[in-house]
Amino acid sequence: MVQKIVYDWSTGEIYRQFQFVFSFKFRELNTINCRINLRELILDQYPYFGEFLREVWKNPKGLLFIFDGLDEFKHRIDFADSRRDTEPKHQCPDPEWWCEVSDIVYNLIQHKLLPGCSVLVTTRPTALQLLENAEISVWAEILGFVGEERKEYFIRHFEDQTVAAAVFKHVEENEILYTMSYNPSYCWILALALGPFFTQRVRDPQRVPKTTTQLYSYYIYNILKNHNREIENPRDVLLRVGQMAFTGVSEKKIVFTDGDLIKYNLHPSQFLSGFLMELLEREDSARCVVYTFPHLTIQEFIAAVAQFLNPHPEDILKFLTEAHNTTDGRFEVFLRFVAGLSSPMTARGLEEFVGPFPHETTCRVIDWVKEEVKRQSGDMRSDAGKRSLLNTLNYLFESQNRGLAQASLGSVERLSFRGMTLTPIDCAVLSRAIGLCDTIKQLDLECCHIQCEGIQRLGPGLHKCQDLRLGENKLGDSGVKLVSAALRNPECKIQKLWLWDVGLTDSDAEDLFFALSANPSLTELYLGSNLLTDRSVPALHRLILTHPTLEQIGLDWNPFSENGRMELESLQETRPGLRVDP
Template sequence: MVMVVGVPGVGKTTLMQKFVYDWVKGDLYQRFSFVFFFKFRELNRLDKVSLETLILHHYPYLWQQLGNIFQDPEKLLFIFDGLDESNQTMDFTSRHLCSDPKQPERCGDIVVSLVRKSLLNGCSVLMTSRPTRLASMDCEAFQRMVEISGFSPKERRIYFDNFFRDPELAEKAFTYVRQNDTLYTFCYLPSYCWIICTVLSRSFQTTSSDQQVSLLPRTVTQLFAIFVANILSNHSPEKSGAQKLLQSMGWMAEHGVMNHTIIFDGRDLESFEVDNRSRLLSSFLMESEEPVSYSFLHLTVQEFFSALVHYVDFSLEKLEQSLNKAKFYPDGRGEMFLRFLCGLSDDTTRSILSEYLDTQAAQASREVITWVKDLNVEEEKLMFSNENKQLLLNIFYYLFESRNKVLVQEYFKSLRSLDLSRIHLSALDCTLLAFILENCRYVEELALEHSSLDNEGLERLAPGLLKLKFLSLTRNKIPDTSCMQLASVIRNNRSLKKLILSCNHLSGPHLSDLMEALSSSASQIELLDFYEDDLPDNIYLHFPSIVRNKPSLKTLILASNRLSGPHFGDLMEALSCPSCRVEELRLTFSNLNGTACIQLASLIRKHQYLKKLDLFDSLSGPHIEELMEALSSPHCRIEILDLGRNNLPNLSCIPLASGIRNNHNLKRLDLSDNHLSGPHLRDLLDALSNPGCRIEELHLERNGWTKKEKDALRELESRKPDLRIYF
């Protein structure tokens, strides 16, 4: 059971068709004896039907063999394309399941029963959907979720070369697109790539039409507007005839979007007064036979016309009704409609089709802008709810399509922190996020943790990162080439104070570019987090320069890295120099060997600014005592020390006691998860009883204490009211 997910136009249907083609040719998937291909849009017309009838409706020539076919379900594959186009409720956790292929049921129940294996147990199911439909569904019944990522940069170039027969024109078109970040990002979607190439082919070639559209697109709405305008221009119809077709076809498209109708028949065309004799009709609608039906070239084309009609034939009542409906569809069917509505609110975008629009199109624009202003996302929930984050991302699309910078500033005038963690961000998402950040005056903090950012995404996002004070890119598997993008951001953003790059496993030749940027005078970083990045040892050659030349750096996190290499000593020496102002050093889970402990002890003795040192689960070797004795140095200013889970034996209580007696700065000490129980606990207790001891919080959990030792700890706590002991 596999679900294939992809945004509109990325090629889900094409992939399914290629699957069937490879099977028919005998090249792939030969373990299946039968592959049954269904489109959800075609199933929308069916009421209650049995699986047997459903198959025979599409494959009538199997009527004599179907009984035998069902006897071997392991050799059957069912493909259901376009779950987002289904008008039926589908609950993959439902208990209403059928097991008889002859029993009439709702199509949705049949699909769920196949997925849940109550019907034809052993068969395989392959399904496609837009991610918006799945956002509100439980998909645990699927063994695998696969996402189509679209064209890679190399594949985009190949597509242009194949589309344009003239190599010179292909080069000209691709160069133009490559220089336009937004257009180039659109090209990862095959269907948009086709439209872009179609638009550019007409824009770059000589034409006799004086109405040829010269504007080149910068948003998805502009792309579709130019596509439609070029078709209208090239067919040279009368303006009134074209406007009437846009109106009738638009209302039919709008009705379809709102009611999950994608296939229309002659009665629908008649009802909406669509003239099927118009030469233009075939440019936007495809006709199928047996029985005769019509559908738009692509669902996205239908969604564009459904939005355009509100500017072609304005009705305040209809517009308000559609806005309110589309906003609350849980399956996301109204998303593209809303994006196009917002895109057409822009005067420049609307001007592309101005000669076909209603005289009150500007009023429609004002109503849409007012609607966007009234959308409410509760900021306090954005940190916790993925649903709210997805809603916010949708609003970003509305604002991006509108190109309304004033609206962006007004909408986010109180937003200081933005968290889109655990929301998959495509390169297109990053393009619009950069637009939002560039036009938001007050956003200072951005968290994009676990967002699946790739190199192109970071490249598109980079212009929006130049005003931030805090940036977290945790768990994004940042590719090496992206380090160049981050280096550029660091050099050009003197406001950036906190940079979190943890859990990215950074490596490769371009990591040095990032390190050099961090050591440059332009960088004013105060917190640098490389937790669990599997940093190679040679990278530690760069840290001394960062530490020495960066008095702004206060917190350095290198936990869960390989720190016992030959260059760790260089880092410790740099941290000990007078110009270093690092106050917090986290080396958790670092497996420091004996030599590293000696080097760290030297740092503790010399560094007067270090206030917090985290060595949880980090120490090994014979020199631990030397490290503890360093706490007695008069230059040691450590206030918070974590030595938890380091296998410290009872004998360690002696050097610990010495350090506590001589260090009057220590406020919090963590010794949990060690082996301190034993006779030398008394040395530790005596040191803690010393009037010069300033420790306020002491963690001693999980040290194997005896009842007598616990009583002694309680007695000490009762004598020192300012000391809280956890054991």
């Protein structure tokens, strides 16, 4: 992305207000272990500027500094620490002032160095909290593929369009895999792992990956299958690669050197190149080769495999507990993979090359997941508690263990994520959890920023709840139609339905009321603060006449006319015990 920004600027397509753009990678800034100034920092990468820099400083508004990959920076920049503004050792008043690299970046972002210049910082979400107190004027999230672009990726990836269509169909029908496919890197992994299943003559639909752990398991399986003859003991090498990967996850490290390979007794080889990519990086004035996994999630998966293959099963609980108690999210995906590897179906392919996964480790992981879900389901008061519970529900989904889900959630009657932003993947995992457990009576998802795709992922599980709260989400017409589809399910148990401020219009209200009329259990309906007008009154009247169990309807803050409100109030007279709040 950064390369494209610089290229588009250089060709005059964007950012024409900037005379110069200076781009730095935090990964390369890590190699600077001494005090330096901005002038030397620039000349290290752009030596042809020379003395001309003094002219550049005269017009700061014409400068754009790009710092790429804050999550890879080994030095912490704390924007909440007021001492950075008062202590002389952290100050950097001009481009030729000698200080630490972190102080140069801090002072540029806070407009204390070259005030008037612009600074663009990129980071993975894991380091976003570092910027919460920074002087940031614009935030942007890279969303990746939208709509048909996901399908287009697979069409372009595979020469055989029959295979492309089959792979995309499988992805589209699997809510977890489909919600991953907004990310081009995930699409690449999906294509590599799923492709062989749809090119083989003998296909086994039951073995096609359905969870992220299964997907990555087959990604690694294909590497082992193609390279296993090149090495005597694949299990031993995978264990050592995984240990290095785990250290990287622990230390937020994604770039490894020859020194790291030596530490774990690894040697560059064709086999190892299946796991690691070689990159040419700058180090002082020389060039050196460094290594990185093709994607952070691949590093996290191999780290999880290594912990599972650890010859000391008793160690796994220590790793799980310490990782789960880490609050910055660095182990979030790693833990999902560990839980997923407890599934025999997931581990089966890898066992062909690395031998059996320890049964004792599997039992310990399952017991840990069960106790963790039970513990987290009792703490839904704070945002942190809600997020922890959602993470543990991911463990349940990845394990694909119905018995484990029922044992963990068997006593849970209420799930509340009110006020917490839920992604489509979160919604898909939540739907699966509800589907695995029959005891959940109330589901509160008010103010969760759920839009149409989120409701689509939740759809299969909504009808199982007795009390469903979806207020203050931007469902729109399409989202309301999906809710109506859940209400038409013959096994629908919904008794109380809250659709406060969801963008409900007259046209969709009629479809909603028709769906509700087929639901014999409904007692309370709340539709306040929507876009209903007098046009919806006849449909409401029909709903009341055909629904003897309905006790209360909330309609306040809808744009009814005075006559419409009077007509709504008169509906109460049609049946004793009914309360209508217009």
